[in-house]
Amino acid sequence: MTYTRRETLVLGAGGLALLAASPALAVTADEAVAAFTGGAEMGEGGLEISAPEIAENGNVVPIEVSAPGAEEILVLAPGNPAPPVCRAKFGPNAGSQRLSTRIRLAKTQDVLAVARMPDGSFVQATRTVKVTIGGCGG
Amino acid sequence: MADVKPRVKVPGSAAAGEAFTIKTLISHPMESGLRKDGDGNPIPRKIINRFTCDFNGSNVIDMAIDPAVSANPYIEFDAMIDAAGEFTFTWYDDDGSVYSDSKAIDLA
Numbered sequence: 001m002t003y004t005r006r007e008t009l010v011l012g013a014g015g016l017a018l019l020a021a022s023p024a025l026a027v028t029a030d031e032a033v034a035a036f037t038g039g040a041e042m043g044e045g046g047l048e049i050s051a052p053e054i055a056e057n058g059n060v061v062p063i064e065v066s067a068p069g070a071e072e073i074l075v076l077a078p079g080n081p082a083p084p085v086c087r088a089k090f091g092p093n094a095g096s097q098r099l100s101t102r103i104r105l106a107k108t109q110d111v112l113a114v115a116r117m118p119d120g121s122f123v124q125a126t127r128t129v130k131v132t133i134g135g136c137g138g
Numbered sequence: 139m140a141d142v143k144p145r146v147k148v149p150g151s152a153a154a155g156e157a158f159t160i161k162t163l164i165s166h167p168m169e170s171g172l173r174k175d176g177d178g179n180p181i182p183r184k185i186i187n188r189f190t191c192d193f194n195g196s197n198v199i200d201m202a203i204d205p206a207v208s209a210n211p212y213i214e215f216d217a218m219i220d221a222a223g224e225f226t227f228t229w230y231d232d233d234g235s236v237y238s239d240s241k242a243i244d245l246a
Contacts, residue, residue: 098215
């Protein structure tokens, strides 16, 4: 079927619009977890997340994750437009497997942490944080 | 970036094998790439994407950082030494800049 020039233009414009409209696809929380664990089952226990129950300012939410003996801890904010927060690997001179930082939370959500233990197993923990003013500039 | 300043708090000395806390702060806007300026144009992403701390060449912590970490990233963790030496802290920026700081520490 031959397209008229007009039809081709419309098709082309439509295609471009589709491309332009799709935003850079952020990694979802599930994808980030799967990439970290390789799909392995996650247990519970041995990993703690400390965070305020209510975050006054979603731009600066203090959190602490601690997993004694862990090799690496992954932190995600599944309710954010871009869920990955950080991934910390602990080396031989680490004094503990604990990390404190401040994060942005776009809205009330369950902050998720996954830790990899030296025996190759994974554990996860979540913590609900209520956010009154979202912190992702949206 | 002239205004990116790291600040690190390490005790002057520590007993061998005993954990102690290190606090780090670096001034950096951590532009997530999700904000829009006054005209509605997205402000490009520019963040510190990695932070490492080594002691006498041996790694303490190696952290991959995503835009969900707040501006002026504060990172606190525990370290342990077995000899006197020096901590090196390195922050890696999206644009390739590398900021670093170091602190000497004695054995108590």
